[in-house]
Amino acid sequence: MSASPVFSSAVMGRPFIFSPRSSPRSITEKTAKKTSEILAQVGALSKLAAIVPASRLDARPSPEMVSSGIPQLDSLTGGLARGCLTEICGTASSGRTSVLLFALARATQRGEVCALVDASDAFDPVSAAAAGMELSRLLWVRCGEKYPLRKPPSAALTGRGKTGDSYQGMPSGIPQAAGNGCGFSRWESQLGQMLKVTDLLLQSNGFGMIALDLGDVPAQNARRIPLASWFRFRRAVEHTPTALLVLERQPIAGSCSSVLVKVSGARSQVSGKKLSAVSRQLSGNPPMHSELAHSELLDQFEIIAELLCSRLERKPVQSTASFKSRAAWAE
């Protein structure tokens, strides 16, 4: 018996399956041709004409960046992103309010209309004016308990000035003592107002910058803001020319913020030793105030900004930046 191979198809009297005309290469060409024909037909349908294949989708456009007014901070973060939420966090006396006011001042100088939602009613117009803010372009919303305007008490009791009905300024003579208003419900009420007001401002459009000041709100209260609210704000501000800033003690917006910057005052770290020395002097011997001039602390106040998180595509060149602030009276 011969050992020549016999193909089963030949045995059955049928032609070979893989004829020369049906090679794999020709099948691929056929498939490609048919696919292109089908795609052409699909593309011709009006309903499907607007559908773009996923492979051809462009990357999401980068947000427009505006200057915060502080070159060092701009080089760290790339500026403040329009259509995004930026968080600035820091402890007391860290310089976070100075950064916020300066960013607002810079925006108003550009001719933009800005809004400050002040959850704790702590905004100081004098500081803002000193930072160069055009106050007529800033909408100030003072959250707090709704109460009728108090008339200026008499001088015999308080020493406040004659101011008229429109006066609501900071008392400069004898300030009134604050009531026990640090309760939990107080912050809930103020935060509720802040959320409602922010929603309205974001819906009204046209603001160049909206800042939420939660600097005095305790962290445990600020964390009670539902994450859904921050998602809503992020969605509302998206694709708008508004830069949304949040000033807080600790990060609270989670993944909703595009940039998270932590601010700390270098003075407390660098000069701590020196201040402790003065402190000992103050407690023991008569104080020697000449050793530390007033301008030494408040002027050239060094602020360190640290970029904790950035969800923008721009890769930061550094993680920290430091800059100095000046006192309002310093030229």
Next chain:
Amino acid sequence: MFACIFIPDFSVQAILRFEPELRVCPVAVLNGRPPLEKVVALNERARQTGVEIGATRSQLEAWENLALRARSESQEISAQAVLLDCAQSFSPEMEDTSPGTVLLNLAGLEPLLGPLPKIARDLAQRVSHVGLEANIAVTANPDAALLAAHGFSGVTLIPEGHEAERLGNLPVDVLLESFSSSFSSDAEEAARWVETFDRWGIRKLRALAALPEIPVSERLGQQGLRLQKLARGAASRNLRVLEPQLIFAESVELEYPIVLLEPLAFLLNRMLEQVCARLRARALAAQELHLNLDLAAAQSNGCASFTRTLRLPTPMLDAKVFLKLLQLDLQAHPPGAPIVKIHLAAEPARPRALQSGLFQPVFPEPEKLELTLARIAGIVGEGRVGAVELLDTHREGAFAVRRFAPVELPPADPKAKQSGNRKKDMSRPENDSACQVEEKFEENAKEKMSAVIALRLFRPPLGASVTLREAKPVRLRCLQREDIAGEIVWIAGPWRSSGDWPEQEGWSREEWDIAVSAESGLVLYRLVQDKLSGKWFLEGMYD
């Protein structure tokens, strides 16, 4: 050529303007002292059901579906003002002939507004848009137009020379009704004329026009001759041209007092739409809105009314925005008593016209901003939202919160903008634009720019207990906040200031800047001592 706008059953239509749902019902308008009120006007549906002028209220009880309304002079005045506005939008020469009747001169308008039939149709359409149904007649002389508008319903156009022919079919009653004000002031006089013509067998104007002039003059005098001329459509006179007054007001007297805000908003909406339509007809906008409400409880006390004024930052013309603003304002300031009469007036102003530039910063839409501010004021309270303004005083931190009305920057000089754009490299990616777009500005101002140390104020200031050593604070304890306490590790001051000493409310203070050690590090505060009371306060925190 002259046109006449005539509103049949004017008293009824003035009421139906504010109650359009009554158009499908028979309506009778009553006038007089209760219970002796009599019907003074009817609509066509009421006539079809058999109601007659002069019927008393008790007689009308037989009709179940008949809507009865008291005559409202204020609504008639508003309707007449609307009618004049409509006429004014076509021709500056017009005559306020009588309530519900306006004559206007159309001479020279054809090149501007099209042929006369089109003008007549447009006029009817315009009047219809403001909620009135009018008869429009266009003829060569004003009296013929007046007669045709009274006699023919819809739009009537009579070519010059065909007046006698077209007016001839009208009954004599129409002539006497049309010119009752100029011929017979009372009903008896008109009835005498009707009786005379009836006795002569003259029932149509054609018969009156065909009478020989001399016998008419002998028997009826000069008034008879004038009536004959009018019947022929041959009388001619000049219009008593009206000087238009820019008063945009609407009033509604209510049959029953309104207690809730919702029905009030329903009525306000209609009034605002009417006011806006009138302003739009004159290409104007509203700068102020005055709302005057007569209160039911206040009438017995002799108090006049409840008044609110809305001052708008820019002239606006959107009834929905006005309504929302009024609603928010009334929610914040409720009238406090049922409302029996509403009077709404708008202060006219030229509309805002500003061409925004492509390179201008974004700016909120004024209408939207105004609504947003009103809503925010409803949330945080009146006077707690606005733009801050520093007061011209040495008093620390004195400021006032004003109305927020930012002014949009005028478009920049295109040449300057172009040159500025050339300097910018637009091909560079956007994400680096923070330092690129304002590169030049940054470079120039880099040296000068630095953040100013800001103060966060405690409102109201926190009372403090301070330990002194040689008249200087060395230890601090805050009375309201336990976390603010401790040794003062650094201090600067004091800065003394005082003012308003001749006044009763003088002030004197000493200010210290202090550093207190806390868990997070050093915290800087502003410590203030009031020299008049000797009390210490923490005014704010440097941040």
